[in-house]
Amino acid sequence: MDGGQNSAGCGSFERGSLEPGLKLGSKPGLTPGFAIAATILAVTLWGFSPIGTRYMVGSGFAGVPAMAFTGLRYTLAALVFSPLLWQARHWNRRDWALGLICGLVGVAGYNIPAALGQRSVSAGLTGLLDGVEPLFIVLFSAIAQRRFPAPLTIIATFIGLTGVVLLAEGSGPALGDPLGDALVLLAAMLWAIYCVIVPALINRRGALPTTAVTVMFGAIPMLLSGLPQMPDMLVSMTGEEWLVTITLTLGTSVIAMLAWNAGSAVLGAEKAGWYLYLLPVVSLIGGASLLGEPVRLWELAGGALVLLAVYLSQR
Template sequence: MRKPGVLAAGAAAVTVLLWASAFVAIRHVGTEFSAGALSLGRLLVGSVLLGVFVFTRPRRWPTRADWKLLLVCGLLWFGVYNLALNAAERHLDAGTTAMLVNIGPLVIALLAGILLQEGFPRQLVIGSIVAFAGVVVIGLSSSHGGAETWGVVLCLVAAVAYACGVVAQKPLLARLPALEVTWLSCVIGTVACLPFGPALVREVGDARVSTVWWVVFLGAFPTAIAFTTWAYALARTTAGRMGATTYLVPPIAILLGWLLLGESPAPLAYAGGALCLVGVAISRYRTAAAKPAVNVASPDSNPLSKS
């Protein structure tokens, strides 16, 4: 009886590790690929591999009404999120980026209070203030070896785009399998990034073979495989418990960034990141105690997201 629980925990661990590694891989690949070309390359690989999974099982195609939400999910979550994240990591180290993007669950709670009429409990307000203070602290950290203001802004754009995608996908998951929603959203994001096709072709020709393989890694592992392991684990536990695992992403990203890239956030950015995560934890307290209304996992720890 314990085997399914062990397998689910293992799948969740794989997902967290792969999404944390994505922050480091994007930082590395960003030296040879522009933000748009990297987004298109990753999404192309992810779309193909996810499509293989989708077409090997029975499918339930979306209705006409579903496509509106799918467009929001695909354009914002896979399109804008990836572009903003890739651009942000040209200014910020992987660890700082991971800490900033992980305010996404808090943004989801705020949007749910407005769009889904869930209200604004005291914990949400307090958590928002604490997390915003963390963003300010990171923004004030030194630009040399630390955070640049433009990078912070791009991370916030990525977090908001991800949050909008989560709110849009919530009703979709009640009618469609998570894998199909993920694949269709990924395809929509790929189509939106097609204008970067010429840049991708040019940069693939100029890049080192090892860097091109890192792009393939981003599409195959943090996108296709991690989405699958997340969906497997989510089907066997609660969304709140799975969402809590996303707090492991920033420290793992910081560790991998230090080991593989020899970089780490500025000391002041650590304090700001801690405030951001504490703010998210405070805002989630009531959600965990009361009825969960939305999946508040982070962008790199959700079956429909990408890093």
């Protein structure tokens, strides 16, 4: 990623250029309060996503091919968004190029390594590794804007990371291996880059068509990569596996993507990114409520530090 201006306009993102109201399509959209609500909705849905993905691709579970599953999931999402592509018919070449970059980096670039990594990395550990995304966003935002992060931002970053560490300590032994961990961290880094470059496009063209275009471009390489194994996977999937797939598609690939794009365009990459610290907290709550996992004192302390970091980041 280049912090300066390039042909796709990735370097044009500036916090000061963001509008107080977001254009979802062609009409004024979210206020800051609704943008925060949309961002929290997206993070909440994503917090439960590793459980479903791990169930589908993890060894010892359904064990479907990771690339075929990811390709199916985002092909379905692209079909859901396809009617909205009509709103992008007047885009110029610069916006199409930026949409392509965002789709490859944030959709395919995140989901391919994440799915491959989750074959050997537990859902809980995936949520904890995703907790470093706000740190990456702070770093890439500083590069894009050619500025050093504010002192309070640095303090909030370390408080949030401390909270993630406490959550990790409380989670007990977590399944993972170095390659799987590296793939999940690579996915987190690419998602952070997406978070920095996509708001400029959303503010110019609207959240609905931008989400449709980026999901379409991101789905293409995932479909091509998974196509060889997809026919066998489709005929062997059970009703329960189809239910998980459709739920993940609608919840995390459609609703969460749209909610995140809408919220982050109003809040800015950094302010929206802080809410990603809530991913491990959501995973903790999900594990306790759905799987009956015990909640320990240091996990509560870690969750409190995460919430404090999010609060400080908004000051």
